[in-house]
Amino acid sequence: MVLIALAFAVFASALPGFTTPFSLFAIGRQIGIDTMIGLAMMAVIVTGGLDLSVGAIGVSAAMVFGWLCERLGLPLAVSIPGALLFGALLGAINGYTVVRSGVHSFIITLASMSIFFGVMIFLTKAEAFRGLPPEVAGLGRLKLGGKVSALLAVSLAACVALSVFYRFTTLGRRMLAAGANPRAAEISGVRTGRMIIACHALTGALAALAGLMVTARTGAAVPSMAGQLGQDWLLPAFLAPVLGGTLLSGGRVAVFGTLLGAAFVNVITSGLLQLRVGEFWIQACLGLILLAAVLADRGRHTILRRRGLV
Amino acid sequence: MRHALRTLTLSAVSTLLLAGAAAADPETKVALVPGGPHPYFSAWEQAGKDAVKDFGLGAADYRVPQKWELSQQSQLLESLLSQGYNSFLIFPGDAVGTTPVVQEIVENGGQALALAGCLKDPTPALFCMGTDVANSAYLGTKELIKAMGGKGRIAHFTGFLVDPNTQLRIDAVQKAADETNGAVKVVQVIADIDAPQPAEEKINAYLAAHAADVDGIVTTAWVPAVTAANSLRKIGDKRIKMVGIDHDEVVLKAIKDGFVNGTMLQNPYGQGYVGSYVLDKLRSGCTIKDSAPWAKNALTAKFVDSGTVFVDAGQVDTYVDAMRGITKTLKESFDKDFLACK
Numbered sequence: 265m266v267l268i269a270l271a272f273a274v275f276a277s278a279l280p281g282f283t284t285p286f287s288l289f290a291i292g293r294q295i296g297i298d299t300m301i302g303l304a305m306m307a308v309i310v311t312g313g314l315d316l317s318v319g320a321i322g323v324s325a326a327m328v329f330g331w332l333c334e335r336l337g338l339p340l341a342v343s344i345p346g347a348l349l350f351g352a353l354l355g356a357i358n359g360y361t362v363v364r365s366g367v368h369s370f371i372i373t374l375a376s377m378s379i380f381f382g383v384m385i386f387l388t389k390a391e392a393f394r395g396l397p398p399e400v401a402g403l404g405r406l407k408l409g410g411k412v413s414a415l416l417a418v419s420l421a422a423c424v425a426l427s428v429f430y431r432f433t434t435l436g437r438r439m440l441a442a443g444a445n446p447r448a449a450e451i452s453g454v455r456t457g458r459m460i461i462a463c464h465a466l467t468g469a470l471a472a473l474a475g476l477m478v479t480a481r482t483g484a485a486v487p488s489m490a491g492q493l494g495q496d497w498l499l500p501a502f503l504a505p506v507l508g509g510t511l512l513s514g515g516r517v518a519v520f521g522t523l524l525g526a527a528f529v530n531v532i533t534s535g536l537l538q539l540r541v542g543e544f545w546i547q548a549c550l551g552l553i554l555l556a557a558v559l560a561d562r563g564r565h566t567i568l569r570r571r572g573l574v
Numbered sequence: 575m576r577h578a579l580r581t582l583t584l585s586a587v588s589t590l591l592l593a594g595a596a597a598a599d600p601e602t603k604v605a606l607v608p609g610g611p612h613p614y615f616s617a618w619e620q621a622g623k624d625a626v627k628d629f630g631l632g633a634a635d636y637r638v639p640q641k642w643e644l645s646q647q648s649q650l651l652e653s654l655l656s657q658g659y660n661s662f663l664i665f666p667g668d669a670v671g672t673t674p675v676v677q678e679i680v681e682n683g684g685q686a687l688a689l690a691g692c693l694k695d696p697t698p699a700l701f702c703m704g705t706d707v708a709n710s711a712y713l714g715t716k717e718l719i720k721a722m723g724g725k726g727r728i729a730h731f732t733g734f735l736v737d738p739n740t741q742l743r744i745d746a747v748q749k750a751a752d753e754t755n756g757a758v759k760v761v762q763v764i765a766d767i768d769a770p771q772p773a774e775e776k777i778n779a780y781l782a783a784h785a786a787d788v789d790g791i792v793t794t795a796w797v798p799a800v801t802a803a804n805s806l807r808k809i810g811d812k813r814i815k816m817v818g819i820d821h822d823e824v825v826l827k828a829i830k831d832g833f834v835n836g837t838m839l840q841n842p843y844g845q846g847y848v849g850s851y852v853l854d855k856l857r858s859g860c861t862i863k864d865s866a867p868w869a870k871n872a873l874t875a876k877f878v879d880s881g882t883v884f885v886d887a888g889q890v891d892t893y894v895d896a897m898r899g900i901t902k903t904l905k906e907s908f909d910k911d912f913l914a915c916k
Binding site: 279280281282284286287290294390392394401404405478481482483484486488489490491496533534537538544546547 | 640641642643644645646648649650652653655656657658668669670671672673674677678682694735766
């Protein structure tokens with residue numbers, strides 16, 4: 265929080281355009297999207313695993329949304345849940361494969377990233393769905409109270425829902441228990457395999473929601489929205505939760521920390537862009553931030569272990 | 575040296591074009607934003623600099639997204655708007671997906687042209703200016719068919735599938751072949767290769783396996799043209815005829831040496847230079863005439879052809895003259911037919 269305020273103050277004083285209403289709206293909108301991508305990854309980091317296919321799932325679900333909406337002519341009230349369910353299904357396939365094979369989720373999702381993306385490109389012939397209802401693009405431009413992006417509000421709502429889920433529901437607490445110490449959880453009656461599948465399904469649904477948010481921003485479902493194989497989402501997917509305090513070893517989540525992590529990254533990115541620092545340097549800077557966050561995560565994990573908290 | 579020569583050439587074009595520039599608005603800040611890094615657009619940088627010098631604009635800066643990705647381009651455009659740019663020349667990352675950010679530019683007091691590629695109507699962009707890609711691909715293929723003696727098999731190497739122009743080019747090449755009543759067949763279309771690595775990989779693999787099966791090659795994107803020209807030089811067989819696109823020195827040298835029959839010259843410099851000029855005029859109080867003679871294409875009813883010309887071995891040494899000619903004509907046509915200035 266302090267880092268965000270500091271970065272914001274520095275850029276605001278150096279750049280007259282940084283605090284214009286449009287600039288703040290655009291930064292807020294991007295924070296909304298990156299938070300959702302980060303939450304998708306966070307939901308699987310809970311188990312101590314990861315999901316390299318979040319981008320591929322997000323794009324695939326967005327394309328399914330376009331197909332339901334444009335080709336089948338289904339209303340948004342059907343198309344949106346349909347796309348979310350499809351994302352959850354792809355995530356569940358990842359989880360099931362991880363549990364059944366016993367192979368680390370890194371390998372499984374590396375493979376499924378190529379499979380999901382490749383099948384999507386084959387089925388769509390890389391053609392975008394451009395005839396979506398105007399409400400979709402309208403949501404991307406919508407300003408709540410004349411200032412705040414509706415997409416940021418969606419992510420805030422998701423943060424609240426996930427906080428309640430992990431803190432107050434049995435399923436949420438079992439997911440955390442399965443991630444913190446699978447053997448102890450198993451002895452306590454938690455079926456960790458099912459929890460891992462459920463975590464991956466949740467990741468898939470949140471990735472699908474992120475895909476729908478990007479679709480709202482562009483007004484079209486575009487196969488290249490997350491880059492080749494969906495890889496452009498990987499950096500924000502890891503940056504936001506790790507910066508926010510989610511432990512890579514699993515068992516602990518930082519839902520609102522993920523929001524703050526995404527906010528920090530976007531304030532830095534927007535500031536550097538407006539300072540006309542080259543795009544390539546921005547990527548290098550984000551990579552360094554991720555490295556620092558991972559090292560901080562290791563340090564935090566060591567401290568918690570010494571205190572007997574993990 | 576190569577860059578210096580190109581800069582000198584383009585500057586010479588602008589100097590000759592400049593004739594009595596009207597009072598400009600120094601508040602005009604133009605951003606020229608392609609969809610991603612690509613050699614085709616590099617001429618926009620010099621075009622912007624020359625437009626600032628010749629027309630007295632506040633700025634005309636060439637800003638490139640790190641890669642061909644719609645959200646990166648949108649984020650860059652949002653940032654440029656926040657930085658105070660008020661006039662945008664944009665190659666759309668997607669024919670529809672770029673529309674929302676253009677809408678935001680307009681809602682925040684800016685103006686935008688789609689440049690080198692169009693947005694699909696309805697669009698908040700003022701109009702689209704670019705090569706009539708379908709016509710260029712059609713004319714290039716006709717030239718190739720002529721070089722092939724009116725019969726044979728063609729391979730077509732083209733650009734990114736996400737580029738709204740690619741399908742138009744594929745259709746145009748097919749149309750030219752269909753007009754031969756079966757004498758010419760398009761036996762292979764390889765798309766999504768407008769980058770060095772995939773172009774090298776796919777074109778070389780195809781020619782290694784099927785060079786004997788094709789009589790002609792038409793390329794409708796920059797990098798495939800360069801790669802195919804190099805491949806034909808390596809094979810050393812001038813039996814396969816080829817018509818390329820754009821003015822990369824590799825292609826021009828291959829034309830001189832007889833490995834390539836010609837190239838369809840586009841006008842990226844003129845697009846950036848005249849586009850900056852027109853946006854400044856519109857900010858300075860000029861309007862677009864109701865009677866403006868718009869052309870149409872598959873995406874928009876407000877299209878302006880920035881010009882294309884076939885250059886073969888006979889004209890390859892004087893291609894700058896051809897470029898200068900089409901840019902001069904383009905600017906004159908805006909002054910005469912499109913702009914109403916008090």
